[in-house]
Amino acid sequence: MRLRHLLLATALCGVSGGCATRVVEPPLLRPTRPAAASVPIAERPMPEKIVKAETEWREELTPDQYRVLRRAGTEAPFSGALWNHHEDGVYQCAACGQPLFDSRTKFDSGTGWPSFWQPVGSNRVAEKTDGSLGMRRTEVLCSACDSHLGHVFPDGPAPTGLRYCINSVSLDFANRTEAAGE
Ligand SMILES: [Zn+2]
Secondary structure (H helix, E strand, C coil): CHHHHHHHHHHHCCCCCCCCCCCCCCHHHCCCCCCHHHCCHHHCCCCCCCCCCHHHHHHHCCHHHHHHHHCCCCCCCCCCCCCCCCCCEEEEECCCCCEEEEHHHEECCCCCCCEECCCCCHHHEEEEEECHHHCCEEEEEECCCCCEEEEEECCCCCCCCCEEEECHHHEEEEEHHHHHCC
């Protein structure tokens, strides 16, 4: 197939000395790669670690986002944009865009914070023991950029029994179509 194209290109080189023939690679010879949209989020490789100076984060994020994401703050319950949000899609890290939680795992915990029973992939979040406020809790962070998301508690619904209690301000929502195209 390729040989035939090369022979054709050679034959078309005129006697004038200029060879203007372009050999176009036949489509079948191009490597085929599945589109990103066809790979479930949970099976996609984790993005590379994102490391930025605190001054950069401070410039990029709103003051509320910076206080929660980079200073492990907590928004007031029932105050965020997403605790009562019910659209179909994916919740991403507001600092770096990594997909974190699927709306299909969101449930109404009655706490006033967005609550999920599992992340989109176990490698999407990191957990750290948090002994602040005189309590022993498990902090949840974005695994790509180490931003604070919230906490995880062992009092969630089936099938995991976990409750990821996440600040709205730590999340951006992308509907199913937007999320699949990324
Ligand atoms: Zn992140």
